[in-house]
Amino acid sequence: MQTNFSDSQRQQVHIREAEKVLRTCVHCGFCNATCPTYQLLGDERDGPRGRIYLMKELLESRDDDERITDETRLHLDRCLTCRNCETTCPSGVEYHKLLDIGRAEIERRAPRSAADKALRFGLRKALVDPSRFKALLSMGQIFRPLVPGALKDKMPAPAPDPGVRPERHDLQRQMLILEGCVQPGLSPNTNAATARVLERLGIGLTPTPQAGCCGAIDFHLSAMEAGRERARRNIDAWLPHLDAGCEAIIQTASGCGAFVKEYVDILANDPEYADKARRVSDATLDLVEVLGQEALDNLSIKAEQRLAFHCPCTLQHAQKLSGAVERVLADLGFELTAVQDPHLCCGSAGTYSITQPQLSKQLRDNKLAALEAGNPEVIVTANIGCQSHLASANRTPVRHWIEIVDAALQ
Incomplete structure (x- = not known):
């Protein structure tokens, strides 16, 4: 794709990065064929190719260009970043690198309404702190009849007791784990189950209470510097724990894992943290990457359930781990049903289900129809958002796949 940036524009880091992405695009349109929003809306501007043209126009134009309006932001907001x-x-x-640049630029050029700003600020404050989120979740569960409709569907029943979570600091092999922001409140059993399964494999988890939110929520809600600061x-x-011999940083939420693996990119221009970020990104593994390297025969599994696996976009498209969980589950003896169009997004996409509820619900219902076609007993996935x-549809039970493995341990 030809670009028309001036020499002065090319002095800016974000313009050089954007031009590099733009020039790789041959505007063939193959991307539209697999874009969930384009499939729903049929609007070129709601597909990747159209959004690329919108961002090219945005970045090449002057600040007073009247073509740059709220409508440009609407089409960028509708992107799931799947x-x-x-x-x-x-x-x-x-594409995702260009989208980050385009969204930052449109925030500067076409400020949001006060209500929209308030919603996004509220989401950032409510979701990134686990204790605050737990408190708000408990209140929401108590006063569920009074919760607005878009949020009421997101309000699950109280999570069951996660049981005993082993802390085996005596094991020679140690790894770190990102606890997450909303996962401890919504599904505390996920990391507890992870600890129990890893203990069977001779791996202990070293706690890192100083670590917090990965930064993805801030970064993708246009507070990019706040996201970078969380990364730092x-x-x-x-x-310090990696220096002391911890083997890896385990991610049980693929959305967090995808973002932590990109610390190396989002801090590439930070002279103090660029090399540190690379070390952390290189040490970050999704849970399935850890189990995929272990001798699973050491796990005594009684696999009796028929499962449908939903592969999160952040696992298959961002981390390029399509098929990895399915292989582990199949090796352990679980029956997996066929799922049509497994590449398509479920509509969760971080906070997308709140900021774009109508599109998100359509995508969710389409995904559930595909997942339930094989009559699974349980739907399993690898990301708390998905x-x-x-689960908000209250149909087939939905769990993290490691919970099913843990429950089948004998």
Whole structure:
């Protein structure tokens, strides 16, 4: 794709990065064929190719260009950032990097309404602190009849007791784990189950209470510097343990894992943290990458349930781990049902289910129809956002896949 940036524009880091992405695009349109929002809306501007043109126009234009309006932001907001287009693209366009740049620019050029700003600020404050989120969740569960409709569906029943979580600091092999922001409140059993399964494999989890939110929520709600600052704090919390011999930083939420693996990119221009970020990104593994390297024969599993696996976009398109969980579950003896169009997003996409509830619900219902076609007893996934979003329909039970493995241990 031809670009028309001036020499002065090219002096800016974000313009150089954007131009690099733009020039790889050959505007073939293959991306639109697998874009969930384009499939629903049929509008070129709600597909990757159209959004790329919108962002090109935005970045090349002057600040007073009247073509840059709230409508431009609407089409960028509707993007799920599922990165399905990147998996499809024959030219290797790093669409998500361009989208981050475009969204930051439109925030500067076309400020949001006060109500929209308040919603996004509220989401950032409510979701990134586990104790605050737990308190708000408990209040919401108590006063559920009074909760607004879009949020009421997201309000699950209180989570069951996660049981005993082993802390085996005596084991020679130690790893770190990101506890998460909303996961401790919505599904505390996920990390407890992880600890129990890893203990069977001779791996202990070293606690890192100084580590907090991965930063993805801030970063993708246009508070990018706040997201980078959270990344820096996590790096400072994890590096001493990596230096002391911890093997990896385990992620049980694929959305967090995808973002932590990209610390190396979002801090590339930070001279103090660039090398540190690379070390952390290189040490970060999704849980399935850990189990995939272990001798699973050491786990005595009684696999009796028929499962449908929903592969989160952040696992298959961002981390390129499509099929990895399915292979582990199949090796352990679980029956997996066939799922049509497994590449398509469920509509969760972080806070998308709240900021774009109508599109999100359509995508959720389409995904559930595909997952339930094989009559599974349980739907399993690898990301708390997808888990809670699919479960909000109150149909087939939805769990993290490691919970099913843990429950089947003998």
